[in-house]
Amino acid sequence: METVLTVAGSDSGAGAGIQADLKAITANGAYALTILTSVTAQNTREVRAAYPLSPDLIEAQFDTIFDDFAPAAAKTGMLADEVRVEAVVRCLEKHRPPNLVVDPVMMSKSGYPLLEPAAVEAVRKRLLPLATVVTPNVHEAAHLAGMEIRSLEDARESGKRILDMGPKAVLVKGGHLEERPATDTLVVEDGEVEFPGEYIQTRNTHGTGCTYSAAIATFLALGRELPQAVAEAKTYVTEAIRHGLPLGSGAGPTDHFYFLRGDAR
Numbered sequence: 001m002e003t004v005l006t007v008a009g010s011d012s013g014a015g016a017g018i019q020a021d022l023k024a025i026t027a028n029g030a031y032a033l034t035i036l037t038s039v040t041a042q043n044t045r046e047v048r049a050a051y052p053l054s055p056d057l058i059e060a061q062f063d064t065i066f067d068d069f070a071p072a073a074a075k076t077g078m079l080a081d082e083v084r085v086e087a088v089v090r091c092l093e094k095h096r097p098p099n100l101v102v103d104p105v106m107m108s109k110s111g112y113p114l115l116e117p118a119a120v121e122a123v124r125k126r127l128l129p130l131a132t133v134v135t136p137n138v139h140e141a142a143h144l145a146g147m148e149i150r151s152l153e154d155a156r157e158s159g160k161r162i163l164d165m166g167p168k169a170v171l172v173k174g175g176h177l178e179e180r181p182a183t184d185t186l187v188v189e190d191g192e193v194e195f196p197g198e199y200i201q202t203r204n205t206h207g208t209g210c211t212y213s214a215a216i217a218t219f220l221a222l223g224r225e226l227p228q229a230v231a232e233a234k235t236y237v238t239e240a241i242r243h244g245l246p247l248g249s250g251a252g253p254t255d256h257f258y259f260l261r262g263d264a265r
Contacts, residue, residue, distance in 0.1 A: 008078050016108075058084065100131050120143065138155070208241060
């Protein structure tokens with residue numbers, strides 16, 4: 001069984017972050033390894049508090065994992081601040097997983113900042129050049145690229161600008177697009193590929209970005225080429241959203257194991 005490493009924050013509501021990654025990696029056929037960067041107190045309505053872990057502890061987690069496992073892919077999620085970004089970059093440069101998916105998490109669904117503004121430049125200059133693929137949503141892509149995004153053409157342009165920062169590929173997720181929402185755009189050196197999708201009207205979308213990027217990392221670990229990994233991950237996350245769980249009184253989680261339910265079968 002291939003192993004996939006997630007480097008992210010903990011969500012006490014278990015819909016996003018390290019908990020969502022664990023479920024998505026497992027659901028798609030790999031074994032999940034975890035490195036915590038932060039602990040949050042959150043539910044479906046809000047992030048009430050967040051506490052970043054020490055760089056020494058983050059580095060110790062990396063060294064311990066790579067002393068005993070050989071992850072076929074890794075993904076990053078919530079990195080909190082510049083100090084944590086730099087620690088994770090040092091560890092990734094040291095251990096060099098063969099595939100790296102960077103989900104540039106900046107804000108929770110409820111609007112709580114999960115990446116300090118001062119850390120964005122460290123993400124641009126230090127983390128993105130290590131990535132096999134970066135998976136920003138429209139708001140994150142706009143922030144990284146320094147432009148507004150409303151149309152698919154805007155998404156393509158933002159992807160090209162982010163590609164110039166050094167990653168091998170950029171997937172601009174289209175869930176918040178005004179034009180053809182749910183159409184994702186994969187930008188690589190020699191062109192772009194569109195992944196049309198079904199926009200599902202539901203409030204139960206907590207953790208979709210984490211789930212999508214973890215699934216992409218999993219399919220890369222299983223040997224898929226990047227476009228195929230994106231296509232399979234998109235199918236998975238779409239169905240997880242379709243079967244989203246009406247838990248809590250805010251944005252409920254997706255159902256990572258929808259295929260185990262009787263109605264899905």
